[in-house]
Amino acid sequence: MQIGLIGLGKMGGNMAERLRLGGHKVVGFDFNKETTAKLTAAGSVGVDSLEDLVKNLEAPRAIWIMVPEGKPVDDTIAKLKPLMQKGDIFIDGGNSNYKDSIKRHDALKAEGFEFVDVGTSGGVWGLKEGYSMMIGGDEDVVSKLTPIFETLAPSATTGWGRTGPSGAGHFVKMVHNGIEYGMMQAFAEGFAIMDAKKELNLDNAHIAKIWQVGSVVRSWLLDLTAEALAHNPELTGIAPFVPDSGEGRWTVFEAIDLNVSAPVITESLIRRLRSREENNMTDRMLSVMRNAFGGHAIKKD
Structure with a gap:
């Protein structure tokens, strides 16, 4: 053809x-x-x-x-x-x-x-x-x-x-990408927690390989994650900046329009937006308010 x-x-x-x-x-x-x-x-x-x-x-x-x-x-x-x-x-x-x-x-x-x-x-x-x-x-x-x-x-x-x-193909792909956002966020948070547990000296790349076989969380996304960690376990040279293609936010808008609760997908989108904020205004405002009512110290740049 x-x-x-x-x-x-x-x-x-x-x-x-x-x-x-x-x-x-x-x-x-x-x-x-x-x-x-x-x-x-x-x-x-x-x-x-x-x-x-x-x-x-x-x-x-x-x-x-x-x-x-x-x-x-x-x-x-x-x-x-x-x-x-x-x-x-x-x-x-x-x-x-x-x-x-x-x-x-x-x-x-x-x-x-x-x-x-x-x-x-x-x-x-x-x-x-x-x-x-x-x-x-x-x-x-x-x-x-x-x-x-x-x-x-x-x-x-x-x-x-x-x-x-017509429209059903792109609608399903939109939801597919929203789910993808949530899965990626869950993996990222899990590996971040293990990375923070310094006293156990955990090897994230090794753990990812273990999970690839027999685990309930095994997936192609995990396979790609395991490969990435094997090549760069410390994520050297990678900035904490995550773009979004638009489909994740469309999924969130659709969930709101349909009165469907989608907290995981929504929060994963918010985290991506947060990653792109330099000199985050929200966090600076929180610090100012905490100082105002409790006299807590403000950390300077």
């Missing part, structure tokens, strides 16, 4: 290679010409414009978009529409807000196009391990793309599936 791919960063490039190895014709575009040249050298077709991307695909076309959420997705679709034909399929495989995906589906459907949202997990390991894909869209359209999903997934029958109508 043929597929157009826009956005050839680490994840997009690995997806292109996995599809090529699976026997699909891949036509890829990226603003970085070196990246498109590498795609061609690897055996696929790298192009320098959206016009050439569309020309190299036979109708009905399927074009997978891997660009940042929001305006970049809308701009890409807007540029592609005049070049494409009715019945062509837009696939958004990035981390878009599910509400935007529903709007895009409805707008494109009214114009004769198809739209599928694919929440994609696997990161830089997807080329080797395969990608987990949570798919939202019309059943008949998703069915047409089955060969693509079977190739990208860990196997033809595992790691992927249609989760519901």
